[in-house]
Amino acid sequence: MIQMPAADFNVEELICNESFQEYCLGTSLENQMHWREWMARYPHRQNDIAEAEKIVMILNVKQGSRIEQLKALRSGLTQSETFRSAIFRKEELKPKHSRSYLFLSSVAAAMLIGIAFLYFYKPSFLGVNKDDEVKSTFFHSGKALRKTIILKDGSVITLARESSIRLPEDFNSSKRELWLNGAAFFDVKHDTAHPFIVHTTFNDIKVLGTTFNVKAYADSALIETALIQGMVRINSKKYPGYFVVLKPNQKLVSLNAPVKNTKEKPGLEYQVSELKNSPEDVAPPEVQWVRKRLDIDNLPLSVIAQRLQDWYGIEILIREDEVRNYRYSGVFENETILKTLEALQLSYPFRFEIKGDKIYIHK
Amino acid sequence: MGLGEDDHNYWEQMRLGDKQALFELYNRQYFQLIRSGLKINADDELVKDCVNQVFLNIWDKRERLHPVENVRAYLLTSLRHCMLDQLSYLNKTNAALSKMLAEEDWNELSYEQVLINIQQDDDLKEKLKVAIRQLSPRQMELIQLKFFEGLSYEQIAERTGQTVKTAYNTIYDAIKALRKLLK
Structure with a gap:
């Protein structure tokens, strides 16, 4: 556990703190989360913190943040691959099925977290903010196997059967918070400055931009959280102040017995274990319900759109007939709908527009 | 020794097209490379660009790469060449350039x-x-x-x-x- 300075810290102490030094070098996401949160607690010490950070950066001679640099490398790779697949596409215009499209499937560094919540009593959280002025939008999947919603910040949510989310109307890129009942797969737009928070009855899940799966059906007693890649922090509501940070390939199972004694140790109810190692390219069981391999071999967009619509449960409307007949080839593995569309766009351009639970495709 | 062994494994994985292995190598070598680069030329932007360029390059030509005994040394050499190219391209500092050209006995900055x-x-x-x-x-x-x-x-x-x-x-x-x- 990281030792955080007390409220009356002085600047020197902060500079000498090893974890703080690592924070300045951006060595781990976990570290980033802890320190950002810690800083948020002392807004009045903002200047001291800034000074400490500045001195650390002087002394480490701007070695830079490894996380930031790695991000730059990743986007550089994506760009060069995009560029290449664009070139290949041109050659493909005379239908000749090269293997070039294999690039696309590897672009998605599928980061996922599976979180399953099963608990005893009917969730009350859907009514949590009843008194609030803020209006909410609800999305229900009902009997559908999957239903996909794309949020204003670019995050994608796929709801499983009989699940719903409540989205405050003022949800936007800087205020990312929602309530979940049921199971859902999240692909959260990366934004370190604005954490994405999923509230459920017993836990709040805080993420900094990653993909994860939440299951929170009523009438059950088990909560399960599985993380494939990225970093999440689960704050217990039952034991205020208690939290668990998951690392990739771990899952958290917690029991939601009603509180008998608040002095009880939460450790017994929250247990972290490793995910079963599945062969490469196969999603762990926790998230398989939402993962799919989509094999397209020289098909018109209208057919592709229909397939996507059926699988992800989001209505896709194509505006112009001309666009319907654009033809594509590609293999998409474990992609979100957004990434799939973006990959298609690279091969042969079209525009798409998202309005809640509908996607409109234009020329 | 153990560390070098791991680098070697990641390298082999990367050659087979495992992008995650590339990122692992990156994370393992990042600070070492930055530090060495800074000692060659105290321009953090240049060094950071070149470090990423080196990794982009090896990913690009991964299929043509050979097994490497000492991955760190390979990366360091690549970084040095990249910086040299950049510097000569920018024609930035003749001093740094000539210093780097005398590769054998070049003097690191303190x-x-x-x-x-x-x-x-x-x-x-x-x-x-x-x-x-x-x-x-x-x-x-x-x-x-x-x-x-x-x-x-x-x-x-x-x-x-x-x-x-x-x-x-x-x-x-x-x-x-x-x-x-x-x-």
Whole structure:
């Protein structure tokens, strides 16, 4: 556990703190989360913190943040691959099925977290903010196997059967918070400055931009959280102040017995274990319900759109007939709908527009 | 040895097209490469660009790459070449260029030199020069181990034959003095 300075810290102490030094070098996401949160607690010490950070950066001679640099490398790779697949596409215009499209499937560094919540009593959280002025939008999947919603910040949510989310109307890129009942797969737009928070009855899940799966059906007693890649922090509501940070390939199972004694140790109810190692390219069981391999071999967009619509449960409307007949080839593995569309766009351009639970495709 | 072994494995995985292995290598080598680069030329933007360029390049030509005995040495050499190319392209500093061309016996910059050279702000440069003179050699040594090499207090204590407490206190006092001088 990281030792955080007390409220009356002085600047020197902060500079000498090893974890703080690592924070300045951006060595781990976990570290980033802890320190950002810690800083948020002392807004009045903002200047001291800034000074400490500045001195650390002087002394480490701007070695830079490894996380930031790695991000730059990743986007550089994506760009060069995009560029290449664009070139290949041109050659493909005379239908000749090269293997070039294999690039696309590897672009998605599928980061996922599976979180399953099963608990005893009917969730009350859907009514949590009843008194609030803020209006909410609800999305229900009902009997559908999957239903996909794309949020204003670019995050994608796929709801499983009989699940719903409540989205405050003022949800936007800087205020990312929602309530979940049921199971859902999240692909959260990366934004370190604005954490994405999923509230459920017993836990709040805080993420900094990653993909994860939440299951929170009523009438059950088990909560399960599985993380494939990225970093999440689960704050217990039952034991205020208690939290668990998951690392990739771990899952958290917690029991939601009603509180008998608040002095009880939460450790017994929250247990972290490793995910079963599945062969490469196969999603762990926790998230398989939402993962799919989509094999397209020289098909018109209208057919592709229909397939996507059926699988992800989001209505896709194509505006112009001309666009319907654009033809594509590609293999998409474990992609979100957004990434799939973006990959298609690279091969042969079209525009798409998202309005809640509908996607409109234009020329 | 164990570490080199891991690098070797990641390298082989990467050659087979495992992108995650590339990122692992990156994370493992990042600070080493940056530090070596800075000692060649105290321009952090240039160094960072080149480090990423090196990794982009090896990913691009992964299929044509051969097994490498010493991955770190390979990366360092690539970084050096990349910086050399960049510098000659930019025709930035003839001094740095000629220094690098004499590859055999080139002189690395000291930590203190890097500390000063890297800053753009003349005022800060001056203050740092003063500060470096004011601090004792011991203090500077420990600051370098801590902030530049990224050693833990335990490692510093071990290397300098002090207790962890003494190492921490030395650095703490140095920081305190430094902070005053930089104000």
